Amino acid sequence: MGTVLAVVSQKGGVGKTTTAINLASALALRGRKTLLVDVDPQGAVRHGLGLDADGSAGGLAELLSGSRELQDVVQATTLPWLRVLLAGSVSEAAEHETYSSQLAESPRLGELFERACRRGYIVVVDSPPGLGAVTRRVLAHSQHVLVPLQCEPLALQTTSQILRAVRDAAVTNPALVLDGILLTMLEEGNEVSQRVAAYVRAQLPTELLFDVAIPRTMASIDAFAAGQPVVLRAPHDPAARAYSQLAELLEPRLR
Numbered sequence: 001m002g003t004v005l006a007v008v009s010q011k012g013g014v015g016k017t018t019t020a021i022n023l024a025s026a027l028a029l030r031g032r033k034t035l036l037v038d039v040d041p042q043g044a045v046r047h048g049l050g051l052d053a054d055g056s057a058g059g060l061a062e063l064l065s066g067s068r069e070l071q072d073v074v075q076a077t078t079l080p081w082l083r084v085l086l087a088g089s090v091s092e093a094a095e096h097e098t099y100s101s102q103l104a105e106s107p108r109l110g111e112l113f114e115r116a117c118r119r120g121y122i123v124v125v126d127s128p129p130g131l132g133a134v135t136r137r138v139l140a141h142s143q144h145v146l147v148p149l150q151c152e153p154l155a156l157q158t159t160s161q162i163l164r165a166v167r168d169a170a171v172t173n174p175a176l177v178l179d180g181i182l183l184t185m186l187e188e189g190n191e192v193s194q195r196v197a198a199y200v201r202a203q204l205p206t207e208l209l210f211d212v213a214i215p216r217t218m219a220s221i222d223a224f225a226a227g228q229p230v231v232l233r234a235p236h237d238p239a240a241r242a243y244s245q246l247a248e249l250l251e252p253r254l255r
């Protein structure tokens with residue numbers, strides 16, 4: 001059996017998509033059968049993976065509306081063990097509300113995850129920022145959660161909300177486990193960034209925070225712009241190494 005790991009955060013722009021893409025790729029590089037699912041209607045995964053530039057391939061939106069079948073929208077990637085389900089046509093649409101309410105009300109997301117798990121996939125889910133209906137739906141059908149936290153002033157401000165949301169979701173989904181909070185975009189020579197990381201480490205219970213933190217690197221930005229995971233494009237880059245370490249650490253738990 002596989003399992004579902006959701007990457008969620010109250011805040012936008014904290015590295016959810018970068019984390020989902022690189023963790024999924026790093027797990028696939030370790031030989032684990034992985035399915036990356038983009039439930040965020042912004043659909044950024046396709047940019048980060050350099051897929052479907054014209055938006056014609058379809059994805060989760062088509063699956064939800066019933067206009068396409070799973071086998072028609074799940075795509076292969078350059079990694080043999082990584083497959084991806086993009087957000088689909090919703091990312092071209094002017095409004096995302098219909099999609100979001102459809103996703104929140106339809107049983108299809110849960111069915112999709114179950115089907116993938118039965119086939120032994122680790123399902124890594126990239127979610128939209130915030131704790132809206134889509135994120136709550138994802139949490140209702142996940143077994144693992146990872147919360148990226150950007151190393152910036154006031155980083156902890158919204159953390160209690162996300163932790164509460166995970167706790168609330170676990171009431172009806174007792175299988176849900178918070179794997180941890182992941183510090184992202186930590187800047188080596190930046191005193192503020194280092195101070196934030198130290199403060200977060202002092203404030204949060206140690207078991208809540210991953211030892212590994214993701215540094216901010218130029219290679220990460222370049223890789224995203226080039227449509228490749230940094231773990232593939234620049235495997236020796238410190239951010240790539242950190243994502244590989246995270247995958248190594250998580251892999252035994254994802255069974």
Ligand SMILES: Nc1ncnc2c1ncn2[C@@H]1O[C@H](COP(=O)(O)OP(=O)(O)OP(=O)(O)O)[C@@H](O)[C@H]1O
Nearest residue numbers: 012013014015016017018129215216217220224239
């Ligand atoms: N380790 C890193 N080093 C440098 N830049 C990074 C790193 N991680 C993410 N970024 C950049 O930060 C920006 C936000 O990252 P990302 O899109 O992954 O965040 P997000 O949480 O998914 O955002 P949103 O809430 O909009 O979905 C992107 O431009 C990304 O390339």
Ligand SMILES: [Mg+2]
Nearest residue numbers: 016017040044
């Ligand atoms: Mg994103």
